Amino acid sequence: MALGGPQKTVLQLVGVVVVMGALAWAAVPFYDWFCRVTGFGGTTGVAQQESDTVLDKTITVRFDASKERGMPWEFIPVEREMEIRIGETGLAFYEAYNPTDKPVAGQASYNVTPYAAGGYFAKIACFCFEEQVLEPGERVQMPVTFFVDPEIVEDPEAKYVHTITLSYTFYEIDLPEGQAALDPQAETKTN
Numbered sequence: 001m002a003l004g005g006p007q008k009t010v011l012q013l014v015g016v017v018v019v020m021g022a023l024a025w026a027a028v029p030f031y032d033w034f035c036r037v038t039g040f041g042g043t044t045g046v047a048q049q050e051s052d053t054v055l056d057k058t059i060t061v062r063f064d065a066s067k068e069r070g071m072p073w074e075f076i077p078v079e080r081e082m083e084i085r086i087g088e089t090g091l092a093f094y095e096a097y098n099p100t101d102k103p104v105a106g107q108a109s110y111n112v113t114p115y116a117a118g119g120y121f122a123k124i125a126c127f128c129f130e131e132q133v134l135e136p137g138e139r140v141q142m143p144v145t146f147f148v149d150p151e152i153v154e155d156p157e158a159k160y161v162h163t164i165t166l167s168y169t170f171y172e173i174d175l176p177e178g179q180a181a182l183d184p185q186a187e188t189k190t191n
Contacts, residue, residue, distance in 0.1 A: 098136060102136055
């Protein structure tokens with residue numbers, strides 16, 4: 001049975017909607033993967049181990065901290081910048097303080113500028129990989145272990161980078177279930 005005018009058009013439109021829905025559904029994970037692989041948009045890499053090669057060339061790494069509006073913590077880098085050799089493992093700390101009278105959970109998002117350096121900045125360990133919960137009045141120093149991949153010197157755009165800025169933004173998230181059950185103020189919020 002051959003489909004005629006309106007039926008064929010409806011099937012074509014349904015097909016277009018299905019394809020567009022599938023593309024929209026796949027766009028976010030694909031974009032995330034693309035950014036992690038290429039460093040696009042300042043997305044950093046994640047490394048399982050330190051670099052095997054350390055060059056005599058140095059690079060300055062600056063550290064920046066900010067908070068989303070409404071995040072009650074104080075959040076600062078302990079050290080504003082450091083100079084390391086390319087390929088050398090660096091260790092930096094950020095400090096967070098919860099001045100409130102209740103536990104507050106937070107998660108950090110991050111990026112690297114200039115964007116051309118994002119794919120060469122590799123984190124080995126980072127507080128940003130997990131959510132953080134600070135108790136009332138708690139102050140912590142959170143480490144990030146990283147290196148700049150020696151392949152940066154071969155990249156036509158990134159090889160002229162002399163300074164990299166690592167930026168974190170903390171935003172408030174819901175307390176984990178077990179932690180929320182212990183917070184007496186959480187009970188009054190839900191009632």
